[in-house]
Amino acid sequence: MTSFKLSSLRLFTAAFAALALVLVSLSPAYAAPKKDFKVGWSIYVGWMPWGYAQDNGIVKKWADKYGINIELVQFNDYIEGINQYTAGAYDGIMSTNMDALAIPSAGGVDSTILIICDYSNGNDVIILKGKDKLADIKGQKVNLVELSVSHYTLARGLESIGMSEKDVTVVNTSDADMIAAWGTKDVTAMVTWNPMAAEILADKSAYNVFDSTKLPGEIQDSLVVNTQTLKDNPDFAKAMTGIWYETMALMSAGDEAATAAKTAMGTASGTDLAGYEAQLAATAMFYTPQDYISFTETELEKTTHFVNKFLFDHGLLGQDATSPGYIGIELADGTIVGEAGNVLLRYNTEYAKLAAEGKL
Amino acid sequence: MRRFINRRPDAVTQLALMLLPFVIVVICYMVASEARLSVNPNDKLLPGWSTIAAAVERMAFLPDPRTGNYLLWSDTVSSLTRLGIGVAIATLIGGVFGILQGLIPYFRATFNAFTGVLSMIPPLAVLPILFIIFGLGELAKVVLVVVGIVPFIIRDLALRTAEIPHEEIIKAQTLGASTWQIILRVVVPQMLPRLIDGVRLSLGAAWLFLIAAEAIASDSGLGYRIFLMRRYLAMDVILPYVAWITILAFSLDLALRLFQRIAFRWMYRGNGQ
Numbered sequence A: 001m002t003s004f005k006l007s008s009l010r011l012f013t014a015a016f017a018a019l020a021l022v023l024v025s026l027s028p029a030y031a032a033p034k035k036d037f038k039v040g041w042s043i044y045v046g047w048m049p050w051g052y053a054q055d056n057g058i059v060k061k062w063a064d065k066y067g068i069n070i071e072l073v074q075f076n077d078y079i080e081g082i083n084q085y086t087a088g089a090y091d092g093i094m095s096t097n098m099d100a101l102a103i104p105s106a107g108g109v110d111s112t113i114l115i116i117c118d119y120s121n122g123n124d125v126i127i128l129k130g131k132d133k134l135a136d137i138k139g140q141k142v143n144l145v146e147l148s149v150s151h152y153t154l155a156r157g158l159e160s161i162g163m164s165e166k167d168v169t170v171v172n173t174s175d176a177d178m179i180a181a182w183g184t185k186d187v188t189a190m191v192t193w194n195p196m197a198a199e200i201l202a203d204k205s206a207y208n209v210f211d212s213t214k215l216p217g218e219i220q221d222s223l224v225v226n227t228q229t230l231k232d233n234p235d236f237a238k239a240m241t242g243i244w245y246e247t248m249a250l251m252s253a254g255d256e257a258a259t260a261a262k263t264a265m266g267t268a269s270g271t272d273l274a275g276y277e278a279q280l281a282a283t284a285m286f287y288t289p290q291d292y293i294s295f296t297e298t299e300l301e302k303t304t305h306f307v308n309k310f311l312f313d314h315g316l317l318g319q320d321a322t323s324p325g326y327i328g329i330e331l332a333d334g335t336i337v338g339e340a341g342n343v344l345l346r347y348n349t350e351y352a353k354l355a356a357e358g359k360l
Numbered sequence B: 001m002r003r004f005i006n007r008r009p010d011a012v013t014q015l016a017l018m019l020l021p022f023v024i025v026v027i028c029y030m031v032a033s034e035a036r037l038s039v040n041p042n043d044k045l046l047p048g049w050s051t052i053a054a055a056v057e058r059m060a061f062l063p064d065p066r067t068g069n070y071l072l073w074s075d076t077v078s079s080l081t082r083l084g085i086g087v088a089i090a091t092l093i094g095g096v097f098g099i100l101q102g103l104i105p106y107f108r109a110t111f112n113a114f115t116g117v118l119s120m121i122p123p124l125a126v127l128p129i130l131f132i133i134f135g136l137g138e139l140a141k142v143v144l145v146v147v148g149i150v151p152f153i154i155r156d157l158a159l160r161t162a163e164i165p166h167e168e169i170i171k172a173q174t175l176g177a178s179t180w181q182i183i184l185r186v187v188v189p190q191m192l193p194r195l196i197d198g199v200r201l202s203l204g205a206a207w208l209f210l211i212a213a214e215a216i217a218s219d220s221g222l223g224y225r226i227f228l229m230r231r232y233l234a235m236d237v238i239l240p241y242v243a244w245i246t247i248l249a250f251s252l253d254l255a256l257r258l259f260q261r262i263a264f265r266w267m268y269r270g271n272g273q
Helices: A002-026 A045-055 A058-065 A078-087 A097-105 A149-160 A175-182 A196-201 A227-232 A234-252 A256-268 A273-281 A289-298 A300-313 A350-356 B011-039 B049-061 B071-103 B105-118 B123-134 B138-162 B166-174 B179-216 B222-230 B235-263
Strands: A036-042 A069-075 A092-096 A111-120 A124-129 A141-144 A169-173 A189-193 A206-211 A220-226 A283-285 A328-330 A343-347
Touching: A036 A045, A036 A078, A045 A058, A045 A069, A045 A111, A045 A234, A045 A256, A045 A273, A045 A283, A058 A069, A058 A234, A069 A078, A069 A234, A078 A092, A078 A097, A092 A097, A097 A111, A097 A149, A097 A220, A097 A300, A097 A343, A111 A227, A111 A234, A111 A289, A111 A350, A124 A149, A124 A196, A141 A149, A149 A189, A149 A206, A149 A300, A169 A175, A169 B222, A175 A189, A175 A196, A175 B123, A189 A196, A196 A206, A196 A273, A220 A227, A220 A234, A227 A234, A234 A256, A234 A350, A256 A273, A273 A283, A289 A300, A289 A350, B049 B071, B049 B235, B071 B105, B071 B138, B071 B179, B071 B222, B071 B235, B105 B138, B123 B138, B123 B179, B138 B179, B166 B179, B179 B222, B179 B235, B222 B235
Parallel strands: A036 A069, A036 A092, A111 A343, A141 A169, A141 A189, A328 A343
Antiparallel strands: A092 A220, A111 A220, A111 A283, A124 A189, A124 A206
């Protein structure tokens, strides 16, 4: 028995060490003023400027100005980045408004949209094979990434012609395999986004029957940050805002430097300048702080209701959600859409206003 | 003092030691989950037991409001059907080619290098080609399982076949057996239990390929559900699904082992077992 006692003692010591290690690695970051910040981003037309800013010293310049360190980390898997942010490993993440509401906010992480980078203005497309009207989709199997903005585009498209998701069968398909999937004879209807959509539409049998130009402002691509981190570290928000609008000014100047920047962004996203320009044409970029500020003052409240309804219908606001407004959303002017007692997503234009006034 | 290597735990200690790692993992989970929930009661990464229990009830015992199906069971049926068909086909192909490759020199000369090379190609890397050939339906998922595990089964069985003592083959020939008779009467009976071993060892890989196939394009299945739920970090559903897959995989392995024991009793005789 002594042997058992001896070995079990060792085992328990090892177990205790392991336990301590797990605890340290899993406990969420407690908010407090800090110096080092991590922000995740993934390849998408409206987010490529972040990668460019990182590579060309713009991130470092603004971080140094406020005496902090900002690390931009590129995720090859968009959703994994949002999950990591929700779990507390990142201070900010590039996300659509819909995913920000469905993942961190529905998961109880109070999040703030600090900058809307752009909205999809044709980037998300419903494509049919050999048919040119959306109504022909009835009864078909539709390949798309379920519960994504593609699914949202489909739901809104069907709604626009008086149909619903009951009229089609949704097949969850990985975005990485969309182009290969289109080449198979089983696939006759698809919803996807650029650059895949552009590639697929190059096929003669592919018809664009509905796209996000008909849903202006509903699919926003934003920088989302943890609200508590933001409160404790206004310098972090100032630096991020500074980085973004400096890069935007550079990119939209129309001179040689702008072309060089856009070429670099195109190359980094696996295409070239022409390909990147084509994607930009289907994207409403918010080049100036004023673009973002006026958007929040006009369109935002209306579009928020559509997104809430979609998420609620698909059970994405959590099992306890009793209405589309279960999670309150605070608009930039303080108006609350939904339940005031459960505000977990906020739009903030405070820092964009500082940028507009040149006070960063 | 007796050396450590010669000390054996008694029955009770053995049971306790077996359970210990499991208990430690569960305690680690509970403590970490508690720590996260105390900061954010809605935390999705490490949900508490009551949240997990509610998710299990919702998935397994209540019909889905949109489709009316009991999701856990319909997912299980879809996945097990695909896995079953895939593994059955792979066993058949593996059995035939493995024995021929291990026994017949002409066959070995033709196919040995080919299956060797084939087994080194990661099937997930050539997915687009599989899609174009087999489409995106049920067939493609079964094919991915087959392609994923067949090279291993063939190579394993070919090696086992080559290990049959040559004296046995000679003896059968002196008794007048033809090639066909040798295969049927000498080789196949010895190889069937080895084939089951090979299948058992490749079941883990089969699950991996099944779940990968379901993640890529699907509308039901255990892998489909896990990847869909992952989109909004619903670990309260994913964790029970993972546990369920583990139970299914363990049971399949156990069933094959029992079948082997009962059907091939001779294997366990004569070597002191």
